[in-house]
Each structure stands twice: as C-alpha cells, then as structure tokens.
Amino acid sequence: MxxxxxxxxxxxxxxxxxxxxxxxxxxxxxxxxxxxxxxxxxxxxxxxxxxxxxxxxxxxxxxxxxxxxxxxxxxxxxxxxxxxxxxxxxxxxxxxxxxxxxxxxxxxxxxxxxxxxxxxxxxxNAFPLTLAGHGSSGPPGVSLSPGGLPTPARRIRFIAGGIGITPMLGMMRAADRAGADWSLVYTGRHRDALPFLDEIACYGGRVTVRTDDEDGLPTAEALVPTVEPGLAVYVCGPPGLLDVVAARVAHAPGVELHHERFAPPPIVDGRPFTVQWGRRGRVFEIPADRTVLAVLAEADPAVPYSCRQGFCGTCKVRVLAGNVEHRDTVLNAAQRAQGDMLICVSRARPGETLVLDANTGAAVTDPPHRTRYRVRLARAMPKRIRLGGVNRVP
Missing domain, CATH: 2.40.30.10 (Translation factors)
Structure with a gap:
C-alpha cells in the first residue's frame, strides 16, 4: 500500500x-x-x-x-x-x-x-489511526478507515486503560500534529501504575487522568461524554473497559469504534473435544471455553502465535486425523482441504479427537507453564464499528 x-x-x-x-x-x-x-x-x-x-x-x-x-x-x-x-x-x-x-x-x-x-x-498494523481530511493510509486528502472506506469522523476520543496507553502515544502525536480535534481519557487502578504520565502532561487540558482509587470505576459517560455523528473512538485496555465503551457507542449512528484487546473475546459457543499432539504424542482435553492454542501454550509457552484471532496464520498446524470446525478468516478452501488448521480459534466437533502433526509446531512438553497474552483483533462490525486489535498482555 x-x-x-x-x-x-x-x-x-x-x-x-x-x-x-x-x-x-x-x-x-x-x-x-x-x-x-x-x-x-x-x-x-x-x-x-x-x-x-x-x-x-x-x-x-x-x-x-x-x-x-x-x-x-x-x-x-x-x-x-x-x-x-x-x-x-x-x-x-x-x-x-x-x-x-x-x-x-x-x-x-x-x-x-x-x-x-x-x-x-x-x-x-492492525489498529491504524485514520484522520479525516489527512489520509493515514490512502491518497492525499482522503482518510481511510481500517476497512478501506473513507471515514467521516471529525472528532477523536482516545481511551486508554493502564498499559493500553502504548499505541495511543503515537496516535496522539499524529492527531496533534495534524491539528485534529482530539481528547484522551487515561484510566487505571492508581497513578503509580500509569506509565508515561510525564510524557502526556504536555497536552494539557486535552488529557484527563482518572484512577479507580480516587474517582471510582469509570462510567460509560465519563469515558465517552458525548455520542454524536462524526465521532471516532479509539480504545485500548482490559476487556471490561472495552465492553463499557462498546456498549456506549454500539447503536450510535455515524460513530466509529476502533479498539485493541489485551485478550481474545471469550468463547461462548464452544464444546469440549480432545487433541493429540502427534500420532503417538500427548493427549490434551480442550474445555468448551478454551482454545487449542491456550491449552498447548500452557504446556509449552514457545508454541508460536501472533494475533490469536484467526487472521495471521502464525499458529497453523497440519491435522492428521479428525474433522475441524474452522473459525478462522485466513485459510482458503484448498488449505482447509489439505488439513491446515489455526489452533487459536478453530475447534473439533464435540467428543472428537484431532490428531495434529507435531512437526508443524513447537514440541509440547511438561511441566505446564501459564502465560498471558496481548492480542490484536481486526474484524468488521456493523454500523462502522471497527475492532482493531495484537499486543499482548506482555
């Protein structure tokens, strides 16, 4: 591009x-x-x-x-x-x-x-900033949304929760240099936990810092005071923060929502199944509310991954036996037919066992080791709501 x-x-x-x-x-x-x-x-x-x-x-x-x-x-x-x-x-x-x-x-x-x-x-970049009239990813004078459509947004509201300030720093610089109408609300448990407070102080009244210990949990109205056409909301932080903001703007006409998640959305329609890592390898039970990747990464944190949302292909493995319920957005029909599977989102039918080719991923060994991840999501939503989203809880 x-x-x-x-x-x-x-x-x-x-x-x-x-x-x-x-x-x-x-x-x-x-x-x-x-x-x-x-x-x-x-x-x-x-x-x-x-x-x-x-x-x-x-x-x-x-x-x-x-x-x-x-x-x-x-x-x-x-x-x-x-x-x-x-x-x-x-x-x-x-x-x-x-x-x-x-x-x-x-x-x-x-x-x-x-x-x-x-x-x-x-x-x-799966979480790009778009500026009306400035064009972040298109021809001069044309601003494109992450989906490639012109954006009518005239005002920008940045919302950061804790370490979620990181992608916002570059966005704030760009918006300020472009003369955009923008503001930021930065929230966290207490001030000592908030990074870069000195760095954002230069923006003066455009920035509001609020903490749970002093101000209580932020309400939807505190995070997004006005919901009117021409508003673009960029939010990065924990799932609870994203849920509050999404509910605030979900049904507002002419409002864009762009966000980056610290974790993938919960699995609400999963059913348990079994995975075997190699024809003679270790067997794992996959609960209804967890992914294959999450279970395997618990046993070996070196299992490769990136987006954890089924669109980058980093966690692709070959299926040796079993029927896959594909939930990704990247594999084509030929890849699925030859047995490719993205273990960050795709599953098996209830009660089935998938046998995965251990040569297409990291070796899974004992002992179990738990980690957390930050994730980026890029998925089109109704009413110009855009979910962007890889970091990673570190």
Whole structure:
C-alpha cells in the first residue's frame, strides 16, 4: 500500500515496508536489533520502556501509529508489543512492557539490559489511526478507515486503560500534529501504575487522568461524554473497559469504534473435544471455553502465535486425523482441504479427537507453564464499528 506522504528523512525511504503488510511467514527469519535504552516509566516500577536500534545504526522500517512488533525473545518465545515511540524517528523502535507475575515474556524483557539483542518481525498494523481530511493510509486528502472506506469522523476520543496507553502515544502525536480535534481519557487502578504520565502532561487540558482509587470505576459517560455523528473512538485496555465503551457507542449512528484487546473475546459457543499432539504424542482435553492454542501454550509457552484471532496464520498446524470446525478468516478452501488448521480459534466437533502433526509446531512438553497474552483483533462490525486489535498482555 502506498503511503500518502513521504517518510523522512531520506534514509528511511530505503527501509520502507508498509505497516499494513500481512504477517510474515513463520519461516521468515527475524531481524536483529540491539537494546540501546531502558527506563522505568511507572512509579511502581512495573513498566519499563525499551528502545531498540539497528546494530550498525541503519534506518529501520517505517511504521504508523497503532503498529506493533513481534519480538523474538532470547529464549525463542515470541510476544507482541505496540510501538510507542515517535513514527518520525527512523532509527529507533520503542515499546513498553508491564511485568506480569508468572508472565514469562514480560519477565524476560524486564531482565534485558542495554547491549542485549532480540529478533523482531514487523512492524505490522492492525489498529491504524485514520484522520479525516489527512489520509493515514490512502491518497492525499482522503482518510481511510481500517476497512478501506473513507471515514467521516471529525472528532477523536482516545481511551486508554493502564498499559493500553502504548499505541495511543503515537496516535496522539499524529492527531496533534495534524491539528485534529482530539481528547484522551487515561484510566487505571492508581497513578503509580500509569506509565508515561510525564510524557502526556504536555497536552494539557486535552488529557484527563482518572484512577479507580480516587474517582471510582469509570462510567460509560465519563469515558465517552458525548455520542454524536462524526465521532471516532479509539480504545485500548482490559476487556471490561472495552465492553463499557462498546456498549456506549454500539447503536450510535455515524460513530466509529476502533479498539485493541489485551485478550481474545471469550468463547461462548464452544464444546469440549480432545487433541493429540502427534500420532503417538500427548493427549490434551480442550474445555468448551478454551482454545487449542491456550491449552498447548500452557504446556509449552514457545508454541508460536501472533494475533490469536484467526487472521495471521502464525499458529497453523497440519491435522492428521479428525474433522475441524474452522473459525478462522485466513485459510482458503484448498488449505482447509489439505488439513491446515489455526489452533487459536478453530475447534473439533464435540467428543472428537484431532490428531495434529507435531512437526508443524513447537514440541509440547511438561511441566505446564501459564502465560498471558496481548492480542490484536481486526474484524468488521456493523454500523462502522471497527475492532482493531495484537499486543499482548506482555
């Protein structure tokens, strides 16, 4: 996709890759970056900012607000994090990571120090910002929604919950530079847990910070005071926050909703079945409310994944036996016929056993290990509601 403006400086043009490009194939080797700066950005010291650069100082691939990186950790695990630096800086990528108890990815990243190297895929963007009259991903003067349609939005309301501020930082910079009519409400349990408070203070009255301990749980009206045509709402945070905002704008004509999830939506129509990892491998019971990927990743956190919503293809495996109930949006008829399956969303018929080819995924071993993930969702919704969504609870 052609950008609507030049990405400067000139060195960066040589490194350009569309942030809307599809996910890289699993066989693609990651590019190696060096950690050049580490900073604690929340008073409770549970969030660190990590800045990466090319080992030889070369320009990095361009990105747009809302984009994320797939980060390959020294252990081989892959996790997704929003880019939260300045898109106009061609030489650095910045992410922020909240430390999660028993979270293998976040603990590993918190342990990195300047000079450490990690692999990355991307950037990719499933949560793009669109600005009316400015055109974030189309021809000059035309603003496109994530679905590719012109957006009529004239006002922007950003809503961030805790670490959900990360994709909003680049969006706020872009909206402010474009002279857009925007505001932000930033919410969390207490101020010490909120990262980047100093950084957003420069926006003055456009930003409202409210915490549960001082203001109580935010109401729908506090998050979105007015619901009128021409409003675009961008929200990133925990599921409860997203649910409140979605209910507020769901039936409002002329209002757009764009969001990034920290976790996939709950499975409401699942039924239990069984998975065997290899013809002679370990057998797993898949409950009605869990995915194959979630169960396998509990046994081995190195199981590859990215979106966890059935649209990137990272978790694809080959089915050796059993009938699949496909729920993805990426596999075509030929791929399904040859036995491909995305284990992040697809299931089996009740009571059936799926035998999966262990050679198409990571080896699943003992002991069980629990992790949490942040996820991006990109799905069309009625009434111009748009769900964007990979980070990853870290």
């Amino acid at each position: 052609v950008a609507d403006r030049l990405i400067g400086p000139g060195a960066r043009v040589l490194a350009w890759l569309s942030p809307d490009a599809p996910a890289p194939p699993r066989a693609t080797l990651p590019r190696e970056l060096t950690l050049v700066d580490r900073e604690v950005v929340a008073a409770d010291e549970e969030v660190v900012s990590l800045v990466f650069a090319h080992p030889r100082g070369a320009a990095l691939r361009a990105w747009s607000p809302g984009a994320h990186l797939d980060v390959v950790l020294p252990s081989g695990r892959m996790r997704q994090y929003s880019l939260c630096g300045d898109p106009d800086d061609p030489f650095h990528y910045r992410i922020a990571v909240r430390r999660i108890p028993n979270g293998s990815g976040s603990i590993e990243l918190h342990g990195l120090r300047p000079g450490a190297r990690v692999g990355i895929h991307g950037p990719r």
